[in-house]
Amino acid sequence: MNVVDVLGVGFGPANLALAIALREDAPGVTAHFLEAQRTPRWQGGMLLDGSNIQNHPVRDLVTLRNPRSRYSFINYLFEQGRLIEHLNLPMEFPLRKEYAQYIDWVTRELADAATFDAPASDIALDAHDGEPVYVVTTRDGRRFAGRSLVVGTGRTPLVPAPFDALGSPRVVHLTRYLYRLADLPRPRRVAVIGGSQSGVEIVLDLARRFPGTEVVQYVRTHSLRLKDTSPFSEEGYFPEFTDYYYRASRAGKRTLDAYMRPTNYSSTDADVLHELYNLIYEQRLDGAQRVFVRGDSEVVAAEADADVVRLGLVNPHTGATREDEVDLVVLATGFRDLGPEPHQEPYPALLSGLADGLRFDDDGYLRITEDYGVCPVDPAAPPLFLNGLCESTHGIGDAGSFSLLSLRAGRIVDALRKHAARAVR
Structure with missing residues (x-):
């Protein structure tokens, strides 16, 4: 069994950024990554027509860490012969489809560093020639x-x-949205659960894709909310905020979460x-409304058979109840963070075999170092490291976005080099 210096599980954007950082900044370190998919595709279930990444394109896999890297989004466009054309687009952010192609290009460029179609089923501590190693099966x-x-590996979808x-196959998380549509007949009525950006994008996609289909978006808040894009709030995606958040108490983190959410x-x-x-207004003008947003609606019951999903809903303010029957439910309900709360998970499921050797703080959160290392019970x-899974300790910049991805990769590489130096001494 060959042993590498760095073994990575997952080869999506987080570990892609790490693979690049290792190649550029630590060329003597051997690394290999395991990817579950045979042909990985970034956000393959949500590559909707017209949707963008809601993220400045320079916050890519590399640029904040190394603006001269050939793996930047700008260089990708240049090598594809689309740079000038892209810069002429009347859009604030790149199309999600184009960013997915960029991720695919980088994945192919670094394919020698990964084994594909290799879903991990177990992670254990073992010894090789007297040296402690992690073994992934x-x-x-x-x-x-x-x-x-x-x-x-990315965060676990929250169902x-x-x-x-x-x-039921008639209930799908947004990560599988396009894949599931391909497997089901044209829906008559669809419920979209959740008031996120992705939820609204799915409602619009359904309205375009199936003009005769009735689409109802159910949200727990009073209605849909505008995203806070103030440049002052956006400083939460600065590395300084990450350091500040990390040092805050758990109560302080909750306050900061409420502000940044x-x-x-x-x-x-x-x-x-x-x-x-505008779509809803025009449908009302035509006397043929087929898209609805139902606020103050919490789903408290659901049952499904082969053809339909029946929902029971309650208004949390008045107690009024209603029922709905649809042939497809799309869950725009986000992902699980690490933590002890019901909507969280204590640690990534793949680490269950190591859980007894992990340290937790007094609030029940996994202890993570500033450089994203998991604190073990045994210091030896x-x-x-957890790459892209540490929002509960490092804040909104670790929320699965590209914002600080390349800087995080650089920080993990620095930590790996320091550990290697200590091991040599």
Whole structure:
């Protein structure tokens, strides 16, 4: 069994950025990554026509860490012969489809650093020639070993109650949206649960894709909210805020979360909000409304059979109830963070075999160092890092966005080099 210095699980944007940083800044470090998909595609279930990344394109896989890197989005456009044409687009942010192609290009450029179609099923501590290593076993029984481990698998989709008990093909999380549409007949009525940007994008996509379909968006708040795009709020995506958030108490983190939440969660950019509002207005003008937004609506019951999903809803302010029957439910309900709350998970599921050796703080959160290392019970345990999974300790900049992705990769590389230097001494 070959042992590398750095073994990564997942080869999406987080670990792609790490692979580049290792190649550019630590060329003597051996690294290999395991990717579950045979042909990975970034956000493949949400590559909707016209949707953008809501993120400045320079906040890509590399530029904040190394503006001269050939793996930048700008260089990708240059190599594809589209740079001038792209710069002429009357858009604030790049199309999601184009960014997905950029991610695919980088993935192919670094394909020699990864094994694809290798879903990890178990992670364990073992010894190799007297040296402690992490051993990752894939679903087909292959084993890979590393002197350090970086888990960058992305966050677990949140399927909340009561939908978590259904297991119906007519209930789909947004990450599988386009894939599921391809498997189902044209829907008659669709419920979209959640008031996020993705939720509104899905409503608009359904309205364009199936003009005769009735689409109802259910949100727990009074109605849809505009995203906070103030440049002052956006400083929450600065590395200085990450350091500040990390040092805050748990109570302080909750306060900061409440302030920063509208910059990324349960809120929507003005362009798609306006498009949706205008669409509903015009449908009402025509006397043929087919798209609805139902605020103050909490789903408290759901059951499904082969053809329909029946929903029970309640207004949390008045107690009024209603029922709905649809043939497709799309959950725009986000993802689980790490933590002890019901909507969280204590640690990534892949680390269940190591859980007894991990340290937690007094509030029940996994102890993570400033450089994204997991704190082990045994200080002699080899380094273990979480890449893109640390919002509960590092704040909104770790929320699965590209904002600080390249800087985080650089910080993990620095930590790996320091550990290697200590090991040599």
